[in-house]
Amino acid sequence: MFSLFYGLWEYVFSKTEFHVLILGIDKAGKTTLLEKLKTLYSNLQGLPPDRIVPTVGLNIGRVEASKTKLVFWDLGGQVGLRPIWEKYYEEAHGIIFVIDAACPSRFEDSKSALEKVLRHEDLQGAPLLILANKQDLSGAITAEEVARYLDLKELDERLYMFEAVSAYDGIGLGIKDAVDWLVEVMERSKRTATLRVRASGAAPF
Numbered sequence: 001m002f003s004l005f006y007g008l009w010e011y012v013f014s015k016t017e018f019h020v021l022i023l024g025i026d027k028a029g030k031t032t033l034l035e036k037l038k039t040l041y042s043n044l045q046g047l048p049p050d051r052i053v054p055t056v057g058l059n060i061g062r063v064e065a066s067k068t069k070l071v072f073w074d075l076g077g078q079v080g081l082r083p084i085w086e087k088y089y090e091e092a093h094g095i096i097f098v099i100d101a102a103c104p105s106r107f108e109d110s111k112s113a114l115e116k117v118l119r120h121e122d123l124q125g126a127p128l129l130i131l132a133n134k135q136d137l138s139g140a141i142t143a144e145e146v147a148r149y150l151d152l153k154e155l156d157e158r159l160y161m162f163e164a165v166s167a168y169d170g171i172g173l174g175i176k177d178a179v180d181w182l183v184e185v186m187e188r189s190k191r192t193a194t195l196r197v198r199a200s201g202a203a204p205f
């Protein structure tokens with residue numbers, strides 16, 4: 001009986017937890033973004049950019065947004081590390097894909113990496129936030145230009161948004177707005193409902 005009430009109490013009062021993958025090619029600014037997210041969503045100060053090194057394994061960041069817990073998984077973007085990404089797909093509620101908007105020579109690499117992510121069946125229906133990062137640099141292109149360049153056919157039937165940000169930016173307004181959007185769509189996505197059923201061990205209906 002106790003466990004029944006405890007289960008109900010947990011269901012009603014515990015915060016929903018979302019797993020968010022931060023993907024993108026190397027040097028796009030994923031880890032810098034993760035550290036900025038920690039600063040924006042908690043009292044803890046994230047690492048400053050000059051202390052961040054290229055990611056080889058996985059960086060995890062846990063923060064609490066208003067009604068939810070967010071667990072960010074930041075993976076290394078070097079070519080040899082990208083095959084590791086798919087190990088995390090099944091459990092992810094949403095994706096943040098980071099692009100260095102100031103580095104045109106690497107747009108093609110970003111485009112094909114993102115296309116591959118979106119084609120993977122383990123990520124079906126996962127809401128997608130594409131960040132055109134490094135807006136503080138003079139050569140950076142806008143979020144609309146990034147969207148036009150990527151011209152993704154794979155976006156059909158997926159909730160997505162493009163946003164221009166700078167992971168260096170102190171206030172991080174664009175970042176917060178974009179992450180708030182992601183939380184909102186993850187809350188009502190079919191994929192979240194499916195992951196919840198799977199986590200509870202109940203048979204799908």
Ligand SMILES: Nc1nc2c(ncn2[C@@H]2O[C@H](COP(=O)(O)OP(=O)(O)OP(=O)(O)O)[C@@H](O)[C@H]2O)c(=O)[nH]1
Nearest residue numbers: 026027028029030031032054055077134166167168
């Ligand atoms: N100007 C500017 N530089 C940035 C910004 N975000 C990241 N950088 C710089 O870009 C470089 C790469 O940043 P990281 O955060 O390590 O990139 P990453 O995507 O995590 O790279 P991997 O871990 O190798 O996949 C570093 O020199 C950062 O300081 C930004 O918004 N503006």
Ligand SMILES: [Mg+2]
Nearest residue numbers: 030031054055
């Ligand atoms: Mg990194």
